[in-house]
Amino acid sequence: MAKNEHKVIGLDIGSAKTTVCVGSTDAQGRIEIHSASMVKTRGVERGVITDLGEVAGCIEEVVKKAENKLHSFQGSKYSRIKNTRINSVFATISGEHILGNNTKAVLNLSNRPVEIGRKDTQRAIDSAKYLSASVDRDVLHALAQEFIVDGYKRIKNPMGIFGTRLGVNLHIISAGASYVKDVVTVINRAGLDVEGVAYSGFATSLSTLTEQEKQAGVILLEMGAGCVNILFFKEGNLQYTGVIPVGGYDITREIARKLNIDLPQAEELKLQYRNAFSNYGDNESTSGEKIIIKKDASNYESINRKQMENIIDKKLDEQLLLIKKDLELAGIISRVKRGVVVCGGMSFMDGIIEKMEKTLGLKVSMGIMRGFVSSSSSLISNIFYSTGIGLIMHALGQKNTDNKKAFATYDIRSKIIAKIREVYEEYF
Numbered sequence: 001m002a003k004n005e006h007k008v009i010g011l012d013i014g015s016a017k018t019t020v021c022v023g024s025t026d027a028q029g030r031i032e033i034h035s036a037s038m039v040k041t042r043g044v045e046r047g048v049i050t051d052l053g054e055v056a057g058c059i060e061e062v063v064k065k066a067e068n069k070l071h072s073f074q075g076s077k078y079s080r081i082k083n084t085r086i087n088s089v090f091a092t093i094s095g096e097h098i099l100g101n102n103t104k105a106v107l108n109l110s111n112r113p114v115e116i117g118r119k120d121t122q123r124a125i126d127s128a129k130y131l132s133a134s135v136d137r138d139v140l141h142a143l144a145q146e147f148i149v150d151g152y153k154r155i156k157n158p159m160g161i162f163g164t165r166l167g168v169n170l171h172i173i174s175a176g177a178s179y180v181k182d183v184v185t186v187i188n189r190a191g192l193d194v195e196g197v198a199y200s201g202f203a204t205s206l207s208t209l210t211e212q213e214k215q216a217g218v219i220l221l222e223m224g225a226g227c228v229n230i231l232f233f234k235e236g237n238l239q240y241t242g243v244i245p246v247g248g249y250d251i252t253r254e255i256a257r258k259l260n261i262d263l264p265q266a267e268e269l270k271l272q273y274r275n276a277f278s279n280y281g282d283n284e285s286t287s288g289e290k291i292i293i294k295k296d297a298s299n300y301e302s303i304n305r306k307q308m309e310n311i312i313d314k315k316l317d318e319q320l321l322l323i324k325k326d327l328e329l330a331g332i333i334s335r336v337k338r339g340v341v342v343c344g345g346m347s348f349m350d351g352i353i354e355k356m357e358k359t360l361g362l363k364v365s366m367g368i369m370r371g372f373v374s375s376s377s378s379l380i381s382n383i384f385y386s387t388g389i390g391l392i393m394h395a396l397g398q399k400n401t402d403n404k405k406a407f408a409t410y411d412i413r414s415k416i417i418a419k420i421r422e423v424y425e426e427y428f
C-alpha cells in the first residue's frame, strides 16, 4: 500500500452524515483540499456511537468512496494524490459530554529573572491541564489564551521574555474518556489507525471563522442533526464551549410524531418544504397548499402546508430559546461584536436566520468556508464539509508548528499521567 506521506485525512462521524476529507500542504504552504466524500450515518445518536458495527460499516463505505474519487482523477496534475490509500485518519469527537472550561496555572521559574523557553511554556500549560485532569475525561484541546509574566498580562508568546513567574490562562476542552475510546475502537474496527482526535465544533471554527471575527467577539453556532455546538471567541481566543443535545433530528421526530408518519417520510417532508428554496414565509401563496402524507401502505391523507410549518416553527423556537438561555447563562451576548455565524445542516432551514436574529437580538450570518485552496469548486461551497476540512487544518497546523501534543491522541490520558508526574515532581 502506498503511504499517505504528507496527506492528512479528516473523518467526521456526525449523527446524520459521515464525511472524509483529504488534504495536504501545497508548495506555497497553503492548505489544499483534494477530495471529500459523504455517506449517511447509521448507529450514532447525538454525536455518540450507539452501534459499533453500523458505524464501522459507514466508515468503510465513506473511505472507499473517497479513495475511488481520488483514483478517478485524470492527468499528471493529480499524480501525487491519485493513488492515495487511506490507512489512518484524524477524527472528530462530538456530543453532550464535551465540556469547555477556563483554567489557569502559575509556575515559579526562579528567584532571579530567567529567559523563558519553550519548555517553560509547555510546563505551564501541562500544569494547568493537570489541575483540570480526571481519570474519566480526556483533554482534547488545551488552548492558551494568554501568558502572564511577573504580573504582566496579555502576553501571547512569552518565549525570550525574562521573568521569575510564568502564568497561563487556558481554555480546556475535554470529552468523556469512554466516548473517545468508542470512536477509536470503531475506526480501528473499520481497519484504520487514529492519528489524533479533535472536538468537532472546534474543527468547524477553523474553517469558518476569520481572525478578525475571533478578535472582535463572535459566536459560532453549529446546528447539526443531534447537537448544537456553541463556541464563543473574543480577543482571538476561544472563551466558551457548550454543547446542547438538540438538532434537526428532533424536528424530524416531531413531524413524525404529530403527523403519525415514519421518520424517513418526516425527514423528506422537512427537507422538501423547509429548505432554503421552499418559499417559506410566502404565506399568501403557499400556506393553503396541500401536502399529501402517507399514513401506511394504502392510506394517504392531506394536510395544509401551514400545519407542517407550525410544527417545525414550534420546535425550532424551543431550540433557539435553549441556545439563548445557554448564552445568557455564560454571559456572552453583551460581549459579541461580530454577531453569530451559523452552520451545520440546520442552517439551511429557510427562515432560521431571521428567527435567530429575533430571538438572540444579534446579527446572524451563514457560515462560509475559507482558509484553503481546492481545485474543486463544489468543495469550496459545500459547508457540510466544514468540520472535516477544519480537522485537516488543525492537523496540518499542529504538524507545521511541531506541537503535536496539543492535538489529542487516543492515549492522551497515559501521556497526561506521565506529564502530571513530571510536573508534580518539579513542583515539590
Ligand SMILES: Nc1ncnc2c1ncn2[C@@H]1O[C@H](COP(=O)(O)OP(=O)(O)OP(=O)(O)O)[C@@H](O)[C@H]1O
Residues within 6 Å of the ligand: 013, 014, 015, 016, 017, 018, 041, 046, 047, 094, 200, 223, 224, 225, 226, 227, 228, 247, 248, 249, 252, 267, 270, 271, 274, 275, 276, 343, 344, 345, 346, 348, 349, 350, 384
Ligand atoms: N436543506 C435543509 N433544510 C433543512 N434541514 C436540513 C437541510 N439539509 C440538512 N438539514 C438537516 O440538518 C441535519 C444534518 O446536519 P449536519 O449534517 O450538520 O449533522 P451532523 O454533522 O451529521 O450531526 P451532528 O454534528 O449533530 O452529530 C439533519 O437533521 C437534516 O435534516
Ligand SMILES: [Mg+2]
Residues within 6 Å of the ligand: 014, 015, 200, 224, 225, 344, 387
Ligand atoms: Mg456535525
